[in-house]
Amino acid sequence: MIEVRNLCRDFGPRRAVDDVSFEVNPGTVLGFLGPNGAGKTTTLRAIAGYLSPTSGTVRVAGRDVAEDPPAAQRHIGYMPENAPLYDDMLVEEFLAFVAETRGFTGEARKERVDAILERCFLKEVRHQGIDTLSRGYRRRTCLAQTLLHDPDILLLDEPTEGLDPNQKQVVRDMIREMAPKKAIVISTHVLEEVEAICTRAVIISSGRIVADDTPDCLKRQSPGHGAVRLCVGAPAAEAESAFGALEGVREVRRLDTADGRTELRLVASGGRTPIQDVTDLARRRDWVIYDLRMEEGRLEDVFRRITTTEDAH
Numbered sequence: 001m002i003e004v005r006n007l008c009r010d011f012g013p014r015r016a017v018d019d020v021s022f023e024v025n026p027g028t029v030l031g032f033l034g035p036n037g038a039g040k041t042t043t044l045r046a047i048a049g050y051l052s053p054t055s056g057t058v059r060v061a062g063r064d065v066a067e068d069p070p071a072a073q074r075h076i077g078y079m080p081e082n083a084p085l086y087d088d089m090l091v092e093e094f095l096a097f098v099a100e101t102r103g104f105t106g107e108a109r110k111e112r113v114d115a116i117l118e119r120c121f122l123k124e125v126r127h128q129g130i131d132t133l134s135r136g137y138r139r140r141t142c143l144a145q146t147l148l149h150d151p152d153i154l155l156l157d158e159p160t161e162g163l164d165p166n167q168k169q170v171v172r173d174m175i176r177e178m179a180p181k182k183a184i185v186i187s188t189h190v191l192e193e194v195e196a197i198c199t200r201a202v203i204i205s206s207g208r209i210v211a212d213d214t215p216d217c218l219k220r221q222s223p224g225h226g227a228v229r230l231c232v233g234a235p236a237a238e239a240e241s242a243f244g245a246l247e248g249v250r251e252v253r254r255l256d257t258a259d260g261r262t263e264l265r266l267v268a269s270g271g272r273t274p275i276q277d278v279t280d281l282a283r284r285r286d287w288v289i290y291d292l293r294m295e296e297g298r299l300e301d302v303f304r305r306i307t308t309t310e311d312a313h
């Protein structure tokens, strides 16, 4: 559906996107991550046909975008980070106008607008001026504009930026609901969003792809992956020394101790969680386990490890 091959884009002497290649097919929600200035927006704009590559190609639905941007754009819904809206229009009027520019007229236009108002939960503000909308409704009006022609590809730059937790949830639910039939790329800094809705994460740093995997697999590269948090009915010093001596434990940290219970964090060594050894040891010593959890690792740690701050401009 989207095929990016060896994409490079220069701005004067600066290479903003450097030999980027990836594919996105329907059913994928790809989280495009990277520090400020890493090249995310430039890549999205090249896919959307608003910026020509310095070299390399972008194909959308089998067609080279640079050769015929309008043909590719019929398949694409692109929501830029600060999408412009006509502030002096009413919501419904604006969407009808966009529908017309997309080639819908008469009854077809009305049906499209009604359907999108319903889908984006905008019915109650349909007669409201865009300049009076709250940020959440404004963002959803942008999304409605992006979805109006029912594109197979969605390119969403920071779709939930500036929204409150409830509004974020509404937008994420909408993305999740559309995901099975569309190829979706979301540029975001919000790692929690990647975990919540993305099936794949691509990390770009200084214009180059430095990771491409599922969020779960990336989390496994985190130094905290496999660490064990436990609360055990044993004296602190004894528990620390016994669990610390286990072969699969690299480091022990005491988190808390009270009422004969000790809370510890055990960092795994050798990439294997020591959870089984921990329960075996507790059983042998006759120690009660009150709580036991394995940490999955944090995407944030992986992101920080594989990107650098030199991109920030």
Ligand SMILES: Nc1ncnc2c1ncn2[C@@H]1O[C@H](COP(=O)(O)OP(=O)(O)OP(=O)(O)O)[C@@H](O)[C@H]1O
Residues within 6 Å of the ligand: 011, 014, 016, 034, 035, 036, 037, 038, 039, 040, 041, 042, 043, 313
């Ligand atoms: N029109 C332009 N003219 C000159 N330089 C540009 C232009 N657009 C982007 N750049 C530069 O290209 C690099 C990549 O920018 P881009 O906006 O793609 O990064 P980004 O990953 O989207 O950043 P952010 O997370 O801050 O939005 C930056 O150094 C930026 O300053």
